[in-house]
Amino acid sequence: MQARDGHARAGHLRTAHGEVETPVFMPVGTQASVKALSGGDLEALGARIILGNTYHLALRPGPELIARLGGLHAFQSWRGAILTDSGGYQVFSLRGRRTLDDDGVTFQSHLDGSLQRFTPEGVMGIQRALASDVAMVLDECPPSDAPPEQVRAAMERTTRWARRCVEAERAPGQLRFGIVQGGTDVALRLEHLQAIGELPFEGLALGGLGVGEPPPVMHAVLAAVVPRMPEDRPRYLMGVGTPIDLLAGIEAGIDMFDCVMPTRNARNGQLFVRTGRLNIANAVHRDDPRPVEEGCPCEACRRYTRAYLAHLFRAKELTYYRLATLHNLQHYLDLVRAARSAILEGRLAAYLQERRAALAQDESTVDSRQSTV
Amino acid sequence: MQARDGHARAGHLRTAHGEVETPVFMPVGTQASVKALSGGDLEALGARIILGNTYHLALRPGPELIARLGGLHAFQSWRGAILTDSGGYQVFSLRGRRTLDDDGVTFQSHLDGSLQRFTPEGVMGIQRALASDVAMVLDECPPSDAPPEQVRAAMERTTRWARRCVEAERAPGQLRFGIVQGGTDVALRLEHLQAIGELPFEGLALGGLGVGEPPPVMHAVLAAVVPRMPEDRPRYLMGVGTPIDLLAGIEAGIDMFDCVMPTRNARNGQLFVRTGRLNIANAVHRDDPRPVEEGCPCEACRRYTRAYLAHLFRAKELTYYRLATLHNLQHYLDLVRAARSAILEGRLAAYLQERRAALAQDESTVDSRQSTV
Numbered sequence: 001m002q003a004r005d006g007h008a009r010a011g012h013l014r015t016a017h018g019e020v021e022t023p024v025f026m027p028v029g030t031q032a033s034v035k036a037l038s039g040g041d042l043e044a045l046g047a048r049i050i051l052g053n054t055y056h057l058a059l060r061p062g063p064e065l066i067a068r069l070g071g072l073h074a075f076q077s078w079r080g081a082i083l084t085d086s087g088g089y090q091v092f093s094l095r096g097r098r099t100l101d102d103d104g105v106t107f108q109s110h111l112d113g114s115l116q117r118f119t120p121e122g123v124m125g126i127q128r129a130l131a132s133d134v135a136m137v138l139d140e141c142p143p144s145d146a147p148p149e150q151v152r153a154a155m156e157r158t159t160r161w162a163r164r165c166v167e168a169e170r171a172p173g174q175l176r177f178g179i180v181q182g183g184t185d186v187a188l189r190l191e192h193l194q195a196i197g198e199l200p201f202e203g204l205a206l207g208g209l210g211v212g213e214p215p216p217v218m219h220a221v222l223a224a225v226v227p228r229m230p231e232d233r234p235r236y237l238m239g240v241g242t243p244i245d246l247l248a249g250i251e252a253g254i255d256m257f258d259c260v261m262p263t264r265n266a267r268n269g270q271l272f273v274r275t276g277r278l279n280i281a282n283a284v285h286r287d288d289p290r291p292v293e294e295g296c297p298c299e300a301c302r303r304y305t306r307a308y309l310a311h312l313f314r315a316k317e318l319t320y321y322r323l324a325t326l327h328n329l330q331h332y333l334d335l336v337r338a339a340r341s342a343i344l345e346g347r348l349a350a351y352l353q354e355r356r357a358a359l360a361q362d363e364s365t366v367d368s369r370q371s372t373v
Numbered sequence: 374m375q376a377r378d379g380h381a382r383a384g385h386l387r388t389a390h391g392e393v394e395t396p397v398f399m400p401v402g403t404q405a406s407v408k409a410l411s412g413g414d415l416e417a418l419g420a421r422i423i424l425g426n427t428y429h430l431a432l433r434p435g436p437e438l439i440a441r442l443g444g445l446h447a448f449q450s451w452r453g454a455i456l457t458d459s460g461g462y463q464v465f466s467l468r469g470r471r472t473l474d475d476d477g478v479t480f481q482s483h484l485d486g487s488l489q490r491f492t493p494e495g496v497m498g499i500q501r502a503l504a505s506d507v508a509m510v511l512d513e514c515p516p517s518d519a520p521p522e523q524v525r526a527a528m529e530r531t532t533r534w535a536r537r538c539v540e541a542e543r544a545p546g547q548l549r550f551g552i553v554q555g556g557t558d559v560a561l562r563l564e565h566l567q568a569i570g571e572l573p574f575e576g577l578a579l580g581g582l583g584v585g586e587p588p589p590v591m592h593a594v595l596a597a598v599v600p601r602m603p604e605d606r607p608r609y610l611m612g613v614g615t616p617i618d619l620l621a622g623i624e625a626g627i628d629m630f631d632c633v634m635p636t637r638n639a640r641n642g643q644l645f646v647r648t649g650r651l652n653i654a655n656a657v658h659r660d661d662p663r664p665v666e667e668g669c670p671c672e673a674c675r676r677y678t679r680a681y682l683a684h685l686f687r688a689k690e691l692t693y694y695r696l697a698t699l700h701n702l703q704h705y706l707d708l709v710r711a712a713r714s715a716i717l718e719g720r721l722a723a724y725l726q727e728r729r730a731a732l733a734q735d736e737s738t739v740d741s742r743q744s745t746v
Contacts (some may be wrong), residue, residue: 032684036691061684067662069680120435204721287438299413303450307442311405311434316696318409 005348007227007253010340015133016173020048024253025336026324027056030056032076039078049081051258055090063129083110084132087118088139120161124168132332135167144212155192177186177203184213186224210240219248226252240316250339262328272331277362285310298330378721380600383713385394388454388506389546394420395628398709403429405449409694412451420709422454424631428463436502441521457505460491497541510538510551517585523555528565550576559587559597576607583613592621599625621711631698635701645704648734658683672705
């Protein structure tokens with residue numbers, strides 16, 4: 001640990017592909033590609049670690065092919081670190097296409113309908129073939145409205161699966177992270193943290209948050225649970241969230257984040273700015289000669305106007321998707337990097353206050369005029 | 374003119390946005406964007422002049438908005454030169470959605486079905502608002518199978534429209550190019566060249582080629598007509614074509630080319646290489662660790678394998694479209710730049726022979742194994 005500021009921490013994640021400064025935001029590259037970007041784009045953004053998704057890569061192009069081509073880093077020509085998800089999130093997000101039993105989960109492929117079996121050992125085997133820097137265990141992620149007995153059952157299954165995962169062989173230098181479930185019940189979370197924390201994982205993740213519960217509920221869970229996670233291991237909040245969520249996570253002591261929000265929302269026309277979000281489809285932007293955000297160093301803001309991006313979005317030009325993605329990732333990466341600097345300088349509280357005050361103005365100040373698209 | 378080699382020429386096109394070395398290939402940016410690329414991408418490729426399309430820009434976002442934002446260069450943040458098409462090609466390509474009369478053409482918008490009137494004066498007015506560096510006159514482009522009387526009627530109408538266009542006001546520094554029609558009949562072509570050549574245009578274009586006639590027929594027309602075009606003015610072959618077509622055009626003395634082929638085919642999975650084209654959807658590429666073309670300086674070839682591009686294409690990842698477009702434009706730009714060097718060094722014949730010999734191997738050598746996608 002490099003520095004502490006309240007519960008917040010600044011440190012490093014040491015991987016086989018370099019040291020990553022934390023807190024860190026990890027762009028999501030589900031299918032071995034951060035959508036619309038190239039590796040050069042990610043390097044220009046200063047991204048040092050990205051995600052790949054075991055479920056998606058297992059289906060296409062398949063772990064054997066990736067292994068034959070030298071692993072996921074070589075396959076997608078990415079020199080930084082890679083964390084691979086386990087497929088546990090798909091237990092939640094594809095719950096209409098899977099059956100769950102004590103030994104694992106069977107998905108009906110979203111690509112061709114074929115049945116795909118994922119077990120704790122199988123998932124670690126796939127991640128071994130991918131040779132990611134950080135492998136996640138298979139877990140069961142219940143929905144936010146699951147009754148307590150279902151949350152408890154998912155915890156217990158996740159613990160049994162975690163024990164099986166730590167027995168599995170891993171790629172050279174590969175780190176292994178456990179996943180803590182427990183829904184939004186702090187007592188259950190702490191109980192599961194105890195169980196998972198006893199296993200020999202190099203890092204611990206919180207799963208099953210940001211899956212439908214109100215943000216204040218999640219923030220309360222973070223404030224109660226994260227400070228009690230082991231001090232000496234990286235803490236990863238999976239799949240979360242909005243800028244406000246990231247600030248809450250950092251304040252509570254989270255080190256690592258990933259989320260599709262900046263990339264997916266970019267493609268849907270939503271661009272992040274200090275005061276909230278703007279919807280580039282809004283007619284107000286059609287003749288606006290300003291950049292999306294004054295002073296933003298991304299290619300979109302350095303070179304293009306809101307008017308031009310609004311045109312590209314309307315015309316469904318491919319160029320839009322890359323520029324918007326670059327902007328939103330720049331926003332997310334900078335938000336977290338600035339928090340890290342604030343922690344190092346012992347001024348996180350002031351930083352959080354400043355960012356939250358800007359966000360409290362909300363997107364209504366940005367998109368105030370009525371749309372007449 | 375800087376140099377001649379046979380009928381071929383190396384020279385410069387002087388525009389309000391810089392000098393462009395010719396022969397030159399101009400990437401097509403129909404809707405104020407070369408599909409999937411940014412201005413930075415085009416600069417990295419060394420593109421110095423790109424196309425915009427009057428018909429598409431008139432419909433969306435409209436010339437008034439572009440003019441208000443400082444013209445097409447400012448709107449799309451492009452510092453190089455821009456040539457705007459006139460909408461004459463859409464007289465051909467949208468012939469199911471337009472009615473033609475002696476005063477102009479009425480399109481039914483492909484966006485919202487509204488009626489859009491284009492006259493010679495109106496088209497020059499739009500291009501004046503766009504403030505492109507080179508404006509094209511409105512012409513009537515007949516299909517390749519049009520009977521001689523229709524070809525002649527289109528020529529005569531194109532001449533009348535050209536006379537009206539030269540009377541129209543233009544943007545400061547804007548060049549104006551006339552368009553020669555005449556189908557594949559050399560006598561008609563020469564007759565129309567005579568009529569258009571008499572008007573005060575800064576350059577002359579051949580329209581109505583590459584619209585369905587066999588390549589050898591087009592090449593014969595080029596060989597017979599281009600050497601008789603005025604020596605002192607740039608010669609532009611509109612909308613053509615394959616690498617073989619470009620070599621034939623350069624050999625005959627063409628200075629400027631544009632075509633959607635490199636960009637459109639990239640998106641459809643067809644990648645240009647010295648020996649022809651490869652279809653990235655072909656199963657043979659799925660585990661091929663080689664770049665698309667060894668030695669190609671584009672980002673796709675410097676960093677990625679055929680296997681990775683094949684995966685991105687299958688997964689419909691947005692990243693594919695940019696990488697493939699970069700590669701194909703690199704191929705086209707380099708093909709023409711190398712021809713220019715050959716002309717300057719008086720070795721064009723050897724260059725043409727070498728490129729044609731490589732292409733004679735054809736794509737069959739690249740995609741020889743059967744697809745089992």
